[in-house]
Amino acid sequence: MSTKKVKIDSYITLLRPQQWIKNVFVLLPVFFGQQLTSWPALRGALLMVVAFCLASGGIYCLNDLCDADADRLHPQKRLRPIASGRVSRRSAIMLMGVCWALAMLVSFSIFHFSLFTFHFSLFTFHFSLSTFLVPLYILLNILYSFWLKHIAGLDLLCISCGFVLRVLAGGAAAGIVVSGWLLTMTLLLTLFIALGKRRDEMAVYGMTGVKPRRNIGSYRPEWVNPALVVLALTVLICYVAYTLSDEVQERLHYPYLYTTSIYVAAAIGRYLYVIVRPSALTYSPTRILLHDRWLQITLAVWLIHFALILY
Numbered sequence: 001m002s003t004k005k006v007k008i009d010s011y012i013t014l015l016r017p018q019q020w021i022k023n024v025f026v027l028l029p030v031f032f033g034q035q036l037t038s039w040p041a042l043r044g045a046l047l048m049v050v051a052f053c054l055a056s057g058g059i060y061c062l063n064d065l066c067d068a069d070a071d072r073l074h075p076q077k078r079l080r081p082i083a084s085g086r087v088s089r090r091s092a093i094m095l096m097g098v099c100w101a102l103a104m105l106v107s108f109s110i111f112h113f114s115l116f117t118f119h120f121s122l123f124t125f126h127f128s129l130s131t132f133l134v135p136l137y138i139l140l141n142i143l144y145s146f147w148l149k150h151i152a153g154l155d156l157l158c159i160s161c162g163f164v165l166r167v168l169a170g171g172a173a174a175g176i177v178v179s180g181w182l183l184t185m186t187l188l189l190t191l192f193i194a195l196g197k198r199r200d201e202m203a204v205y206g207m208t209g210v211k212p213r214r215n216i217g218s219y220r221p222e223w224v225n226p227a228l229v230v231l232a233l234t235v236l237i238c239y240v241a242y243t244l245s246d247e248v249q250e251r252l253h254y255p256y257l258y259t260t261s262i263y264v265a266a267a268i269g270r271y272l273y274v275i276v277r278p279s280a281l282t283y284s285p286t287r288i289l290l291h292d293r294w295l296q297i298t299l300a301v302w303l304i305h306f307a308l309i310l311y
Contacts, residue, residue, distance in 0.1 A: 010086040011095060014064060015057035019286055023052040025163050025186065029171035029178050034310050044110050044173035051106040051134050052166055058099030059141040061092045066145045074210055100138055107134040110173050133169040137162060152218035156198070160190040181242045188238055192231040192268075193285045196275045199224050200284075232268050239264050254309050263302030270295045 026049045035041040064071070064082045071083035081087035108131050140162060149155045167186050171178035198219050205216050242248060243257040274288055274295070289295060 007086075010081040011091075014061055014081045014087055014092060014095065015099070016060045017053075017057075018290065019060065020053045020056055021286060021289065022163070023049050023056065023166060025166040026052055026170035026173075028167055028182060028186070029176045030174050031307075032179070032182055032310070033171075033174070033176040035174060035176060036311065041174035041176065044175065045170045047106055047110050048134075048169050048173035051103045051110075052137070052169065054099045054103035054106065055134055055138055058096040058103065059138065059145070061096035061099065062142065062145050065089060065092055065096075070211075070214070103134055103138070104131075107131050107169075107173075133165050133172065137165045137169070140165070149213065150215050152215045155215065156191055156194045159194045160187050163187075163190040181238075181245070181248070185235070185238055185242065188231065188235045192228070192235055193271070195224065195228055195231060196271060197285055199228060200275055228272065232272060236261065236265055236268060252309060257309060260302060260305055260309075263298055263305065267295060267298045267302070270298060 027045050030036055030038075030041055030045045033041075064080055067077070068080075068082045068089075071077035071080050077083060082089065082092055110131075140158060144155070144158045144162075148158045163186050164183055167182060168178055170176075198216070199221075201213065201216050202219050202221065202224065205211055211217065240258060240261050243261060248257065249255065270292065271285075271288065274292055289299075
């Protein structure tokens with residue numbers, strides 16, 4: 001393999017495109033808002049997905065820049081491009097800047113193809129929710145990388161807020177008002193998933209003595225395990241309440257929406273099973289989603305069932 005090919009592969013690895021699947025949350029307002037068949041709404045949301053993929057790529061560059069020294073001590077993370085020396089810090093900083101500049105350019109262009117408009121002989125900035133949320137997402141992750149990720153509990157909330165921003169941005173780009181139900185479910189579900197990842201990292205630390213992150217010692221099994229169960233039940237209860245709410249029943253005209261709760265319960269149970277078994281060490285939520293066949297089938301059946309109800 002040529003040196004140039006290795007270099008390109010290293011840059012791609014640094015951006016972690018396999019993690020970009022998280023940006024599917026941007027499309028949730030379009031799906032639940034019954035606008036998948038509306039090209040203007042879908043186009044805006046898809047552009048916002050591109051913006052968040054670029055923003056995420058830059059954020060992964062920043063994470064690896066901040067964690068390079070610690071990653072060199074980790075049995076797996078030492079192979080990351082910056083930690084292994086395959087990508088220089090200067091190159092990573094340049095790539096990060098390009099990704100963020102392009103992300104904001106794409107978000108700015110969703111509604112306005114020019115940052116300025118001429119009106120009464122004055123230049124006036126055009127601001128919209130969509131152009132504000134991508135920079136806010138980047139700022140949140142900068143704070144997370146340098147400070148917030150070292151505070152147990154607050155790090156989980158920051159991760160969840162990042163997903164909430166994705167949902168809000170998707171709704172803004174599509175011209176859809178995001179419901180409180182969707183925001184609440186997003187916050188609770190991502191808290192549950194993030195706490196599951198911390199439990200896995202606790203197990204890695206206990207077996208290897210290597211800290212996957214600085215604050216992992218602040219997490220204790222005596223509160224993490226009960227919290228996981230409580231969050232799992234809360235997510236399920238919230239979803240059932242959503243399916244039974246008068247607002248949703250009137251909008252969808254489908255009295256049996258609660259039957260889709262069985263898929264949510266199955267998916268939550270499967271995720272809990274995967275993260276607590278010993279062989280699940282170092283499994284990230286993204287890796288679980290991409291490799292666990294039963295979870296994929298459960299989510300696919302739920303998606304098809306719900307889509308048939310909506311459309």
